[in-house]
Amino acid sequence: xxxxxxxxxxxxxxxxxxxxxxxxxxxxxxxxxxxxxxxxxxxxxxxxxxxxxxxxxxxxxxxxxxxxxxxxxxxxxxxxxxxxxxxxxxxxxxxxxxxxxxxxxxxxxxxxxxxxxxxxxxxxxxxxxxxxxxxxxxxxxxxxxxxxxxxxxxxxxxxxxxxxxxxxxxxxxxxxxxxxxxxxxxxxxxxxxxxxxxxxxxxxxxxxxxxxxxxxxxxxxxxxxxxxxxxxxxxxxxxxxxxxxxxxxxxxxxxxxxxxxxx
DNA sequence: TCAGTTGTTTATAT
DNA sequence: AATATAAACAACTG
Numbered sequence: 001x002x003x004x005x006x007x008x009x010x011x012x013x014x015x016x017x018x019x020x021x022x023x024x025x026x027x028x029x030x031x032x033x034x035x036x037x038x039x040x041x042x043x044x045x046x047x048x049x050x051x052x053x054x055x056x057x058x059x060x061x062x063x064x065x066x067x068x069x070x071x072x073x074x075x076x077x078x079x080x081x082x083x084x085x086x087x088x089x090x091x092x093x094x095x096x097x098x099x100x101x102x103x104x105x106x107x108x109x110x111x112x113x114x115x116x117x118x119x120x121x122x123x124x125x126x127x128x129x130x131x132x133x134x135x136x137x138x139x140x141x142x143x144x145x146x147x148x149x150x151x152x153x154x155x156x157x158x159x160x161x162x163x164x165x166x167x168x169x170x171x172x173x174x175x176x177x178x179x180x181x182x183x184x185x186x187x188x189x190x191x192x193x194x195x196x197x198x199x200x201x202x203x204x205x206x207x208x209x210x211x212x213x214x215x216x217x218x219x220x221x222x223x224x225x226x227x228x229x230x231x232x233x234x235x236x237x238x239x240x241x242x243x244x245x246x247x248x249x250x251x252x253x254x255x256x257x258x259x260x261x262x263x
Numbered sequence: 264t265c266a267g268t269t270g271t272t273t274a275t276a277t
Numbered sequence: 278a279a280t281a282t283a284a285a286c287a288a289c290t291g
Contacts, residue, residue: 003269059270076269078270110270110287112271159270171269215269247281247282248269248270
């Protein structure tokens with residue numbers, strides 16, 4: 001699930017409930033989500049410290065404290081919840097951070113990513129160094145430059161975290177669909193107007209998705225119909241096409257996003 | 264039983 | 278060198 005809007009939602013949960021509060025206890029229910037770190041090391045490093053204003057880079061939640069910094073990635077099935085201690089735990093709650101009045105629960109069914117601990121700012125920066133500019137912060141000129149300097153399919157570039165950080169499979173398909181760009185198109189083969197559309201639609205989609213904390217499955221969006229077996233394009237009614245691109249299921253409208261554009 | 268899944272990294276091939 | 282593909286990670290669903 002988690003793409004940039006989801007992680008932004010998790011950042012808000014942490015900001016609302018965690019900031020300024022002391023970490024009373026860290027309970028590791030499944031050490032399998034910890035990277036290069038034992039459960040007792042995590043607890044010892046964080047207990048007694050207070051969360052500070054959290055940040056986010058792409059899909060990485062950066063949970064600063066007045067001590068070390070926690071880096072959380074949510075893979076394909078992660079979640080961060082605020083709960084009272086009496087609420088029953090979820091089967092896939094992996095780590096609990098107990099604060100005054102409640103606890104933050106890191107939940108993740110598949111455990112594809114996990115939690116890192118960075119002792120200092122330099123370690124934080126090294127960990128996120130491979131990521132490109134955040135999709136919410138990147139300016140048009142840099143977005144354009146980074147897309148056209150590579151030769152791969154537009155969709156592959158959009159989901160490449162080193163090009164721009166935060167977009168996943170759903171968002172990339174949604175942006176291409178709204179911009180009328182065929183996902184297999186090479187960015188440098190698009191004219192300036194089409195590339196402008198890509199950037200504008202990325203902004204539009206994110207602006208709607210971030211407050212929702214997810215890519216909203218509205219029926220007028222590609223996201224809202226893509227799981228239907230007989231899905232039709234919400235814009236023109238053409239049956240949607242699907243095929244794998246770079247290992248991920250790609251959904252597009254053959255009418256609105258024709259191949260061999262321009263040329 | 265088998266294929267598929269909204270993420271990322273690594274190895275391998277081109 | 279850059280790019281493309283598959284597999285692996287883990288757990289679950291249909």
